[in-house]
Amino acid sequence: MIEVKDLYRAFGDVKAVNGVSFTARDGEITGLLGPNGAGKTTTLRMLYTLMKPDSGQVLVDGVDAAVDPQAVRRQLGVLPDARGLYKRLTASENIDYFARLHGMPERLVASRREALIDALEMRDIADRRTEGFSQGQRVKTAIARALVHDPRNVLLDEPTNGLDVMATRAMRRFMRQLKDEGRCVLFSSHIMQEVAALCDRIVVIAHGRVVADESPDALREQTGEANLEDAFVKIIGTDEGLAA
């Protein structure tokens, strides 16, 4: 479970995150929806302790990120906005590297890697060097290495960005699978369709603030719009920076 309490973060005069609070529960998919530049990536970076909030608190399974950032990172599987791979290593070697950085014993490294390669349907590319991988192959490898240590909580920053239709569908299937395994899945997106199709709970962010935090049904009810897309536009006040 991830609890975010009143996060603030400014870059110079720009208030990137201006009081964000929400909770992402285990066995649920929580979507962070907002236009480009709303503060989604900065919020996630504070969750996985890459950035320090100016004020506010992040708790992952009850552990305070400010107190023990390493323990927090151990309980998170993160697909960051930057998802560069090591081009001169194979996909498997990329996955193994992160597994070993988590201090996993060698036997477990191999079995977890093989399980993820099957789950992500990437057997055909596993032993190829990642140079020249397609966007979809890159994301699969990046997800496999992010989840190799079997984390309870999964953060995905725009996971379907740049993927084609087939890859996007596979990604959504995989996220549902993570949810069914009882994990806490939190992902960001600026694509309304995607959030509507996947989420148990939707946190809408605009201008660094949470403007709505509801289940999809509650959102429809609250705005009086039967269509979720219209509901979002009504909440945010504009459709700028969003994609259907």
Place this chain on the structure above:
Amino acid sequence: MNSSIVVFMKEVRENLRDRRTLINALITGPLLGPVMFIMLMNVMVNRELAKVDQPISVPVIGAALAPNLVASLKSAGIDALPAVSDPEAAVHDQRADVVIRIAPDYAQAWNKGQPVQVELIYDSSRRDASTPVQRVRSVVESYGRREGAMRLIARGMAPITAWPVQVADRDQATSQSRSALMFSFLPYFFVLTVFLGGMYLAIDVTAGERERQSMEPLFVNPVARWKILAGKLAAICVFSTVSLFLSLAAFATAPFFIPIEKLGIALDLGFSFASRVVLLMLPLIILMAALQSLVAAFAKSYREAQTYQSILMIIPVLPSALMSVMPIKAEAWMYAVPLLGQNLGIVQLLRGDGVTGQQVLLCMAGGFAAAAVAVAATAYMYRSERLAISG
């Protein structure tokens, strides 16, 4: 497995697969110095030898006036060429290294027993002409002394009355110290080798990793950043150390390719020399790795990092350049200055003087202290938020 070792193993494996890094660490870095050294030495030695042994030809104006002098020149391997019309221009245009002009009243004055003038026209700023000028001058002077002695004897006086003081040379240079003078730029080659050996790795594991956007995912792992840095530094150090070993091995073969015996100098670049150089260079290996990483961490891209590295590369030249323009007497504290200490120590080893335990200690202490500061600064830089975020 310790996470620093995990990082170290991965960086080594990944970079062993990179041709550019390999070529720099294993070929360009270590071999550039020895190959340049052997080529330069051969060119230098052969030119010097050629000038000493071979007969030279010098235009002589008024040769007919002084047949004995011309004969004396010829017996010393200096042939008289026909006169040139404009000797000053000939020297200036490099058509002649030196021109001899015998005064028109030479024969007349000679017969009267008066002093006569022999002009040597040359350009002292042309270094390659200095050997022929030297040879002509000494032949003319010794001819003059010999004739003077004859005249004194003819007048019934002992020739030594004219030279009450005699200079006797007692050169204390050993054959090894003479060679050290020529090889004073060797320390720079070793420093350069260490620099080049680690450079591409240092860029790749910091600026390269940032540019390829893999720094952020790496830092999301539950590993302290200083441990990641330790692994990366270790990988850089291993590459630059291998470079240094290869370079020393290549230098050890240099005496086989240089006709040193013809110069009458000794050159000992064997195992005991190599092992002492490694000892002196150890702190520099770490210092360089940390400085290169620090500089690369400031850069946003691979290209930018390369630019910074080439500026950084100028620093190791300074002690070598400084010592060649103003030779200084080594003081104890100088050994504790990184780079300068190594420079002094290696030159001393080349001279065959050896280094004392105190000098080695000072070298190591100063070097490791500087390395510790550089590592600490890099670790501090690694803690910044900015480093992880690409673009």
